[in-house]
Amino acid sequence: MVGIDRAAVRPPTLEVVAARAGVSRATASRVLRGASNVSQEARDAVVQAAHDIGYTPNRAARSLVTRRSDSVAFLVAESEDRLFGDPYFLSMLRGAQIEIAASGLQLLFVIASTAAESEQFKHYAAGGHVDGVLLISLHGDDQLPQALERLGVPTVLNGRPLSDDPSLCYVDSDNVAGGAAATEVLIARGARHIATITGPQDMGVGQDRLAGYVAALRRVGRAPFERLIAPGDFTVDGGTRAMHRLLTASPDVDAVFAASDLMAIGAMRAIEESGRRIPDDVAVVGFDDVREASLTAPPLTTVRQPIGDLGRTMAHLLLRRLDGEDPPRAMVLPVEVVHRESA
């Protein structure tokens, strides 16, 4: 029996296309790559021939000579638990994929949650196996992006890196403006003692959202009080603990801005446990607009980030760098307050 033996039946090559179009391989290649100096006749013939026989260029052969892999890594540098509870990254991944695919490149999904894996990836990238990297969720002052850039692999980060290295390229949502907007919602409803539960201060996000809170208070002539600022860790339980501490230290708190929705949900729990009502006794504003935000009682007022756009913009920036352009090193995307009933 003559089955379809994949190893035996080879896909058509450029040679075949060229022969069918009555031109040389070089010309066929030029057409397929979109080079300009080809006559219209030759162009048409090649396109037709390629279409007729269902030709797909062999990426491996192309890569071998161009030294381009035509692929880009979506590198997640995060321990799993923290990352994967949240649809956040998935939206970003989708945004990036759409943009990358539109340019005919491949998106490689890679996880490097340990230092060893990170090292291995560096080696891999150094071998020229990816043209660029979208680096997700960098922590502290990890030098990975610098290392990659040094190896000649353009890298784009999500989120402002802590080290204010101007050579680093990143896309972020406007966390400062978001923190301020959230705080302003609370000011506008007449709150007098506005507390905040911050994100981790070893991340740009955490710092920036707090900075927004401080700035908004200052703008209306109020000073931020130490005892109204509780450190959190972006988790529900962390939010509950922080809120309990705030309520104990400052029983007159009548509003709180939590730097993430999960912490806001935790805070709401603590507020209820203390016998206070939301928003009448204590108003709450979160950040992120995760899916749970609309399911809480009362539904959570929060700040929405354009997460898909974040991924898309990162990819776009990277593509421009791969094309040899020198696009802006930092892009900050606007956020938007989603008004619900908790404030």
Place this chain on the structure above:
Amino acid sequence: MVGIDRAAVRPPTLEVVAARAGVSRATASRVLRGASNVSQEARDAVVQAAHDIGYTPNRAARSLVTRRSDSVAFLVAESEDRLFGDPYFLSMLRGAQIEIAASGLQLLFVIASTAAESEQFKHYAAGGHVDGVLLISLHGDDQLPQALERLGVPTVLNGRPLSDDPSLCYVDSDNVAGGAAATEVLIARGARHIATITGPQDMGVGQDRLAGYVAALRRVGRAPFERLIAPGDFTVDGGTRAMHRLLTASPDVDAVFAASDLMAIGAMRAIEESGRRIPDDVAVVGFDDVREASLTAPPLTTVRQPIGDLGRTMAHLLLRRLDGEDPPRAMVLPVEVVHRESA
């Protein structure tokens, strides 16, 4: 100044490794590929040399001759909105990535939400650009997996395909057992009129969870009543609507199994709106154990799937097929009831 010009400074080739080890390219290649018929001396020398100069094999060159791309696609065949709200796929992606990476292959993340994109991917795969496909969230009787297999691209699905094509290879959680277990929880607490809100019946998941419900009732000698079975669509609002209908048609309902947590959350809303208490008047069990499940009031009793394992197992199956083995075509992973307070 002599900068590091990436185009100019080429990574070391096998040639260099071979020279340094004092053997031929062929032998060096044998060692690096793990072939057996090489002397220990040669082996050591090559390994040492490769390590010394930080050699990474050029994938493109290798692919060109082996006609293997050493990459596998994680293909998401779903319209975005439905898919990306849920951490489900992210966990699966992570599981798959871990397994694939351990074999030294690449995981390509691809979205094909339209028929055109799906067609394009088929063409791409036909060109030999991926060795295999992990196909996520297939709907109805889409013939994509069959088409891929016919092209010689091994494909593994998540979830039982509707068409009972025995050649199709899939991994699924035990939705029948899960549906039954959920129903048994309700039976055990003495519920008399147990309703169910089903998933879409054009998907295996939807069918199977309903089948589990029916089976559990039958096993204790009860008949499933038409009027206690409400069709749902896996969304919160769908759950609310279905529950309202159930409560209207059968006011004596005292328990409901919703085939997804989101529908369960919707159902809880409807139950509350009708003035009934959970679980005293109506007990609720969901399915999936999404993050929100523990945040509802009362926390939702549900059925947890081993999602990460699902992805891992899919990848594992695919890898075995790529190795020329003939592993089982279907694998069903056990699920587990998570007891909380809604039932």
Place this chain on the structure above:
DNA sequence: GTCGTCAGTGAGAGCGCTCCCACCCGAGGG
């Protein structure tokens, strides 16, 4: 006329790797 010039083309040399084949031994059988 003769000379560039220049758009359009094809021949041919690789890219770095794998794999086929020929070869070289030393051990064992006739």
Place this chain on the structure above:
DNA sequence: CCCTCGGGTGGGAGCGCTCTCACTGACGAC
């Protein structure tokens, strides 16, 4: 003693593509 035999090795072809370079002929400038 020759002759297999088989583990171990290297030479060399070639995977499908791109890219350099040399060439053509048409065309305007001198």
